[in-house]
Amino acid sequence: LYSGKAIDLENYHTYEEVMAYLADLANTNPIVSTKVGGTTAEGRDIVQLIISTDLSANKPVEFFECNVHAREWITAATCIWIIDQITTGYGSDPEITDLVDKYDWKFVPIANPDGYAYTWSDDRLWRKNRVFINNSACRGVDINRNFPVGFGSPDGGSDSPCSTTYRGEGPLSELESNTIKDLIVADRGRIRSAISVHSYDQQWLSPYGYSIEYPLEYAEMYRVMEIGVNALTATYGTQYTYGSFANALYLGSGVTTDYYYEGEGILHSYTIELRDLGTYGFVLPPDQIVPTAIETWNGIKAFVNAI
Ligand code: ING
Ligand code: ZN
Secondary structure, three states: OOOOOOOOOOOOOOHHHHHHHHHHHHHHOOOEEEEEEEEOOOOOEEEEEEEOOOHHHOOOEEEEEEOOOOOOHHHHHHHHHHHHHHHHHOOOOHHHHHHHHHOEEEEEOOOOHHHHHHHHHOOOOOOOOOOEOOOOOOEOOOHHHOOOOOOOOOOOOEOOOOOOOEOOOOOOOOHHHHHHHHHHHHOOOOEEEEEEEEEOOOEEEEOOOOOOOOOOOHHHHHHHHHHHHHHHHHHHOOOOEEEEHHHHOOOOOOOHHHHHHHHOOOOOEEEEEEOOOOOOOOOOOHHHHHHHHHHHHHHHHHHHHHO
């Protein structure tokens, strides 16, 4: 199925091309492996890419999920660029070598494969997955409204199947959200940070999404968000805002970031909204992939070193 062909990092790629790249990396690089977390309704694997010098050491994990929302193509492209950066930098770039010696790095580059494939074939601006809904002509659940913490609380999602933020029949009703949960549970107790990568709006957001209350450790969260954003902005001057997402953006209930923090006790759990501010929105031109990835990676490195 997979050709094992490398991909260029300056363009967007189909689900199949990305999977071929990940498989090739795992086959050729001794510190890389892949794990199939689950298989979607349409038969696509949800793949986690693992960078680890020693899996048996159970190092602290830096966890990333990307492209939960199908149309946010820059998020998979950025995660793939970062994977390439880490794997090619290990052993030659001292900072990357140190970060890989200390931590395991785990990425789900395309967390919503059916939705992603649909944005290539039919509707570039599709957001949800592609499940059939009983008694409805509309399809798809918003994976980022389908998690247990805050699930169904008012204003942070919709119970209408035709809405782009349809939360689904119940917490973790969706294969994709269950898979993310299983991958988190598999590393329970050693996840040092969990980042949910979205676009667009240029924001670095902490819990809570479902409430305007601030988390107990908000001062610490704010401290590291500021360090991350400052390093990101120092790269090309791209302006980011940061804060708790219910306050900075809008209410969102049943989101991954609240589940990681409140449901799994992961202190450092954030949503990063990548470029831009709306000029191109979800359809960010390919010539912005590499600059977006470079600045984001600078922010993440500074953040990981600060926590
Ligand atoms: N934004 C996120 C969304 O799911 C978000 C932002 C995250 C809001 C968490 C509230 C809580 O709506 C995008 N662009 O998807
Ligand atoms: Zn999103």
